[in-house]
Amino acid sequence: MLPIEISGVSLIYDTPGGKVPGVKDVSINVGASEFVCIVGPSGCGKSTLLNIIAGFLTPAAGEIRIGGKAVTGHGMDRGVVFQDFAQLFPWRTALGNVAFGLEMKGVAKAEREQIAREQLRLVKLEKFTASYPHHLSGGMQQRVAIARALAYNPAVLLMDEPFAALDALTRDDMQRLLADVWRETRKTVIYVTHNVAEAVYLADRVIVMSPHPGTVKADIRIPLDRPRDPLSAEFLEWQKNLLARLGHEPGGDEAYKMNGKATT
Amino acid sequence: MAMTDTNQRRRSLVRGLLSLAAAAAFYQGVAMSGFFPKVLLPGIPTILTTLYGALADGTMEQHAAATLYRVLLGFALAIAVGLPLGILMARFKPVENFFLPLVSALMPIPSFSLVPLFMLWFGIGNLTTVLIVFYAATFPMLFNTWTGVRSVNPLWLRAAGAMGADEKRLFWKVIIPGASPFIITGMRQAFLRSWIAVVGAEMIAASDYGLGWVIFDSKEFLQTDVMMASLVVIGIIGYAFERLVFGSIERATVYRWGMVRMAKG
Numbered sequence: 001m002l003p004i005e006i007s008g009v010s011l012i013y014d015t016p017g018g019k020v021p022g023v024k025d026v027s028i029n030v031g032a033s034e035f036v037c038i039v040g041p042s043g044c045g046k047s048t049l050l051n052i053i054a055g056f057l058t059p060a061a062g063e064i065r066i067g068g069k070a071v072t073g074h075g076m077d078r079g080v081v082f083q084d085f086a087q088l089f090p091w092r093t094a095l096g097n098v099a100f101g102l103e104m105k106g107v108a109k110a111e112r113e114q115i116a117r118e119q120l121r122l123v124k125l126e127k128f129t130a131s132y133p134h135h136l137s138g139g140m141q142q143r144v145a146i147a148r149a150l151a152y153n154p155a156v157l158l159m160d161e162p163f164a165a166l167d168a169l170t171r172d173d174m175q176r177l178l179a180d181v182w183r184e185t186r187k188t189v190i191y192v193t194h195n196v197a198e199a200v201y202l203a204d205r206v207i208v209m210s211p212h213p214g215t216v217k218a219d220i221r222i223p224l225d226r227p228r229d230p231l232s233a234e235f236l237e238w239q240k241n242l243l244a245r246l247g248h249e250p251g252g253d254e255a256y257k258m259n260g261k262a263t264t
Numbered sequence: 265m266a267m268t269d270t271n272q273r274r275r276s277l278v279r280g281l282l283s284l285a286a287a288a289a290f291y292q293g294v295a296m297s298g299f300f301p302k303v304l305l306p307g308i309p310t311i312l313t314t315l316y317g318a319l320a321d322g323t324m325e326q327h328a329a330a331t332l333y334r335v336l337l338g339f340a341l342a343i344a345v346g347l348p349l350g351i352l353m354a355r356f357k358p359v360e361n362f363f364l365p366l367v368s369a370l371m372p373i374p375s376f377s378l379v380p381l382f383m384l385w386f387g388i389g390n391l392t393t394v395l396i397v398f399y400a401a402t403f404p405m406l407f408n409t410w411t412g413v414r415s416v417n418p419l420w421l422r423a424a425g426a427m428g429a430d431e432k433r434l435f436w437k438v439i440i441p442g443a444s445p446f447i448i449t450g451m452r453q454a455f456l457r458s459w460i461a462v463v464g465a466e467m468i469a470a471s472d473y474g475l476g477w478v479i480f481d482s483k484e485f486l487q488t489d490v491m492m493a494s495l496v497v498i499g500i501i502g503y504a505f506e507r508l509v510f511g512s513i514e515r516a517t518v519y520r521w522g523m524v525r526m527a528k529g
Contacts, residue, residue: 032325056422080426087419090521091441100437134522152427 002067002155004030006200009062017029021213022048033186037166037203045214079149083161095129117146139170157187306489315493330465330473338397339458346402350409375400392469400461404453412446
């Protein structure tokens with residue numbers, strides 16, 4: 001619910017082969033409660049950028065402000081969801097995982113469990129509060145991760161390809177669920193993906209990045225009404241438009257085939 | 265689920281008893297063949313009678329209690345040192361730099377080879393035996409903990425950090441449970457080493473009490489049945505700890521959490 005200003009952010013990776021620029025002079029302004037997707041090929045620095053915003057990496061130059069406050073390290077104004085299912089704590093139940101952030105905040109047990117239960121209801125997992133992660137499917141684990149990131153009520157939600165490892169049908173469900181959750185919570189969301197259909201389905205705005213070094217190539221507003229129909233003509237039109245901006249013809253590249261809703 | 269669990273447990277119990285019975289039958293066969301004189305290789309009935317007698321008059325319990333006391337004390341000390349040191353080594357490079365060469369140099373020295381030296385320093389009795397146990401058990405505890413903490417999924421640390429966990433809570437709420445499969449394995453190995461070490465240490469560095477001492481003492485009087493009965497007690501107590509204590513800890517934690525899995529079939 002807070003705006004994010006990314007101004008002139010650069011980061012250089014020190015590798016055995018020398019210095020490799022990860023992202024170079026990236027500036028993006030994200031409005032409060034806006035849903036922004038960052039798309040681009042592997043190596044375009046989209047995950048690096050997300051990790052900088054999350055505070056896991058420190059930029060060599062530039063600055064990030066969330067709600068006007070400069071970002072240094074991680075903070076509870078941001079919730080983070082990763083791609084890997086293993087992000088959940090296996091020794092905690094779904095409820096225990098979701099309550100973790102509140103526990104760190106010092107919220108009393110009864111209250112944090114009540115909030116965690118509400119969050120799990122939001123992602124439709126109220127029946128699985130007592131389950132351990134290894135008893136949940138990949139899609140359910142990612143929903144727990146989303147609930148966990150939302151539970152301590154951060155203003156900003158950062159998501160790094162959270163549904164990339166799911167099968168196409170589950171991914172469709174997840175995208176719908178996330179769109180609902182976002183409508184209800186009005187978080188500011190930055191969502192990294194390499195799936196064009198996903199970006200068009202979810203985003204108010206799509207940032208296209210290009211690699212070597214990672215820079216912003218295009219900034220496109222998706223003016224479609226919500227809820228969006230992935231089979232409508234204008235949806236497909238926007239997908240083509242985006243693919244063209246990425247420098248690919250539809251179906252030309254594995255990474256950008258119009259997977260998910262468009263082809264099924 | 266619970267039904268198949270009990271069934272499986274019953275089946276594995278039956279299998280275990282079967283292999284024990286087969287081994288016992290083989291032993292009894294050798295004992296009865298007359299290849300060794302009876303006094304050197306007593307039959308199972310003789311061993312059981314002796315065991316029963318020693319249990320009935322309370323001497324076996326006293327010996328077992330003395331041994332357990334030494335083991336548990338040395339084992340507890342080993343955890344108290346090995347666990348924190350292993351964690352510190354995994355978390356802080358200077359600590360690792362300092363201790364790793366020491367650990368690598370000391371670990372291969374058999375604890376048994378230190379018994380004569382410890383006897384000269386600390387005399388015969390509990391102090392020496394406890395210290396030998398401590399020496400034997402510390403390294404597996406330390407090594408497993410060190411490995412376990414280094415193998416904690418960095419994603420858990422990131423996620424916890426993003427949710428505002430400070431160093432202290434990261435330690436208790438993420439690193440310890442995250443490393444628990446290794447920590448539990450470390451405890452198991454440490455206990456096993458303790459159990460092996462204590463019997464050896466008692467043979468020469470204990471007096472009047474202890475299962476190892478009984479075995480060694482019985483040699484003087486050619487009481488092979490007492491030796492065998494003591495071995496049975498050593499085996500049973502070791503088995504009980506390994507399967508019941510550590511097995512239960514594992515089932516209640518890392519199995520339940522899906523962090524380690526049962527073998528298939």
